[in-house]
Amino acid sequence: MLRRTFNSLMVSVALFSLGAGAAIAEETLKVGVSASKTGPLTAGATAVYWPNMQLWVHDVNQKGGIKVGEKLLKVELVEYDDKSGPEEAVKNIQRLATVDKVDFIVAPYTTGINLAAAPLIARYGYPQLIATGNANELETFVKRWPNSFWLLGKASDMSTGVVGTLKTLRDKGQIGNKVALAHVGEAFGLEMIQSAKPAFKTAGFDIVYETSYPIGTQDLAPIISGAKAAKADAFVAFSYPPDTFALTEQAQIQGLNVDAFYVGVGGALSGYAKRFAKQAEGVLAMGGINPADRAYKDYRERHKQVTGQEPDYWASPVVYASLQILQQAIEKVGSKDRAAVTKAISSGTFDTVIGKVSFNNNMLGRVWTVGQWNNGVLQGVNGLGVDGANAPIKKPAWN
Known part of the structure; x- marks a missing residue:
């Protein structure tokens, strides 16, 4: 009797362990993020960049995740602090791509860091949706790095x-x-x-x-x-x-x-x-x-409710829109194929909090x-x- 009870207990523990293991091994969509949490760029990133990462993950996961083919995958963020410097950002992106092996990488914060990180992001084939940077001569830049997309237009x-x-x-x-x-x-x-x-x-x-x-x-x-x-x-x-x-x-x-x-x-x-x-x-x-735009008003209210912060009156909704574009492109392709997702971004039209978005030569033509x-x-x-x-x-x- 004792032996039967012991064996039953061991079977129950084994089944529990298998269940726990299956939960831990649940497939997610791993998204890498590197931006400023310390250094002189922290104030801007804390106000504009990081809250929208939080809001997007909340919104996506609350609805069950991103549809990738037949699967609904929740987003798992892998975050690093670039310490407000391009050198640290490059190291972070290298780690995200080779050690963490993330499925996608969110474009960093600010013009300078995006310019510095662009070659490495392109080398690993990630789309780079730049929502907090702009520059001149973008035609030359996107010709060299066709995976880069600029949502704030030119400087x-x-x-x-x-x-x-x-x-x-x-x-x-x-x-x-x-x-x-x-x-x-x-x-x-x-x-x-x-x-x-x-x-x-x-x-x-x-x-x-x-x-x-x-x-x-x-x-x-x-x-x-x-x-x-x-x-x-x-x-x-x-x-x-x-x-x-x-x-x-x-x-x-x-x-x-x-x-x-x-x-x-x-x-x-x-x-x-x-x-x-x-x-x-x-x-x-x-x-x-x-401020009278309904999509912006709804976004602003949701941002305050989820993050406890008010968004700004410019780049905050653009950052969130860049994440919506990434999500919709992945769902359109139906896989984690980064090349296919990049192609879908370049040719698609997307519904976002800043309106319908499409790119002309990888640049957004509507910007405040x-x-x-x-x-x-x-x-x-x-x-x-x-x-x-x-x-x-x-x-x-x-x-």
Whole structure:
């Protein structure tokens, strides 16, 4: 009797173990992610990039997963910190591809890191859906790396958007002709200034002050004092989030009361409006959105519910859209075949939170370039192929 009971117990344990093993070995879709969790790029990545990874995995897995052929596979994220540096990002991607053997890799955060990682991502055959970067000469880039897709368009789209917005204000007699320019000395800032300077000159603006600063610079007061001394009518900074906040603070402290004040990445963050409150009114920033768009409103509410954070008014929905595109391409192909998925991305049309998306020569032709803060919302005032733009207005003086 004891022996029969013991044998029954051992059979039960064996069956339990087999069941547990089967659960552990359940097939998933492994998706690799490398982006900043430490270093100077952390603020932007924490606000824009990582929450959308969380939201997407939640949304996909809540519905049972991604349909791959006859299987419904839940997403398993494999995450690494690139420490805000391209060298670490390259090492992470190498590990994701060769050690973790992930099925797909999400494009990294920022222009510079995407440019640095592109050759390695291409070598391993992963599609690279770049939602937080832009550059000039993209035709040459995508010809060399045809697996790369650019959702924010060219840097020149952004810079000419700024120039066009200031020209509209000037033509209305709301601002003068003198512009002060500043840019972060990193790939993003260099790409932006390269296309902005000739565009300003072609439009007849007078660049009365120009400077650059290293990424991670703490003291930006000299930049504002230089622009003030030059008696600029408009201030334009192609900046990253910490710089965007610091330059705005210094402009208020020093009383740089230009009629147009523009900042780069980070100016579209919900935290920008919270930090500066009424002082944010009339500030121009890279990005923008049509806040009345139903898809964006639904996405924004879901983002807050799942992540506990408000998304920004520019890149956040673009990051999420890039993940939707990847998911829909995988489901269309019905397999983890990366080459086939890349081909499906290049030729397909996708339903996303930023509308229907399709690529022309691996570039997205619809993008917001400039927004302006109005009652706590960054309303788009300039863009390509987008609807719902408002007319820009002269910025009120700092209170």
